[in-house]
Amino acid sequence: MEEIAAVVNCTPTPQPLHPDIRATDMRLRLHSNVIYLVAGVVVQDGKVLLIQECKISFKNKWYLPAGRMEPDESIVEAVQREVLEESGYQFQPEALVAVQRMDRKRVRFGLAGSIIGGSLKTKEQADGESTQAAWFTTDTQQLVKELKLRNNSILPLIEAATEWFANRPYTGLPVAVGHVSSSQRLLIVQDIGQELKVLVSRIEGGTTRLPSCLIHRDTLFSRVDHNSTLDSAVKVSLVHRACGMFIL
Template sequence: MGVEEDLQSILQMQVVPIKEGIDVQSDSQSQQFVPKTKVSMCYICGTVLFDEKGQVLLIQEAKKSCLGTWYLPAGRLEPGETIIEGAKREVREEAGLECDLTTLLCIEINSYKWMRFTFLGKITGGRLKTVDEKDNESLQAKFFSKEDLQQSQSSLRHNDILKLIELGRKYLEASSSPSLNMLPVIAPHKLLVHRVVIIDRSLASTQAIHLLARKGSDNHIPTALINHNKEASIAVSVYAILRDAFTANFSAVSVRMCGVLGIEHRGTGPDEDGICITSLVSLDLSNDLPPPATTSQKYLWCTVKHADLKERLEQATKGKIVPLL
């Protein structure tokens, strides 16, 4: 299989193994860091759920630090859980409801030690937790209309959930149009890996799409370790690959982080708390020129030939993709 076939498999939520090791490992501390859930690594799972009236589910916090405030059902992943299992457990414990997850809405990365995964889901059963059923997880659960949210902003634990709720609403409104539905795939990883799909897109061209590949016995999508020391860890790993492949510097204007194409994680065994994030990066050029020449013999450009894959990538560059915040 080549890079195009690997990318199609990722978009179909299939496991694509890391081939021939991590390509860029510039930070020695990143190589030594082995993530352990709730020890050295904090994965947070949250879910946006709407009822048939379009009201969003919130829970009232029981923790002393934010007692009585309202928030999305969310919490830290437990050791031995997959990300999906953790998100569904938090809804069950904090709201009393069962749910299925439809898609990942976004990933937020504050540092290499903290990642939050927010899902959109559908309620499938259970009973809404009442004040009489309050416990250490939450005091109660309640559905909020748009008007309720506006009037209750001062009682929210944090206003950051408003953007997540809005992402959920926009997804539902656009569900009939092409989009990149995506859920995590169960696959073991020891380290924090960023697999970067880098495409060359001239702003003046709607014709060819070129995909950067790392040469090997089987050409593959380039990978880098998520940087151990930098808060902007995802961007750092992208530029590490670009520096490895090109002499020329690319400005922040020309390098556009489009979003997430795939997630691989298992977390159910020893040294399996790592993760592989596959993201899409577009090199937006101002002129209708061929892709910039690689200055390293380790890389080459491949032209995307499959029409359906080209369409998916076009849609992704226009915002129809899971955002990376």
């Protein structure tokens, strides 16, 4: 199916606007009804780059270089700025390894990539962005035992990025596409022995398509097409985490 290839390869595919929402203002407004967050993940020689927080509420706790995306930034520009400000390194993102819904309004994009310049931030360079940066094991269980983390939400990002760095099965970065509304296509797969079943929706005329849901400004990722069934006739040989848009 062309839809599966588009999802797996992170290819944006504009769809006609559904008649029920043409007259509704569905636009997402940064810092108004949605907050985009970014996190940069660098793994080298079995270690991941973390930064030590300086803000009073999280002081001296460790976290990935991360922060809010500003209105005039792309996702790539935002993560490059955050990594540089907090770790001292120039960062080149190479792949989107995860998309996390943090709460009702906040969505975080986790990007894996490489260091292309700069130097490790030390305590002597502490400022309002961070206290210092350092390298730690990618073993998330060990991280929890050895470090005081700001919170554990970064652990899935570290695991996803570690897996990506080990195999580099794909590359792909978010693409900016102008839109009035957005919908999310879901690639939901069930592993049955030598066969993968894909969840599909059957619409009028017997047409088969991937299930989708409207990304509403108040209910992000809220619902999926109801007429969806697992179809064994639709097979795929490779499924990976590109865009974080499938559920196993």
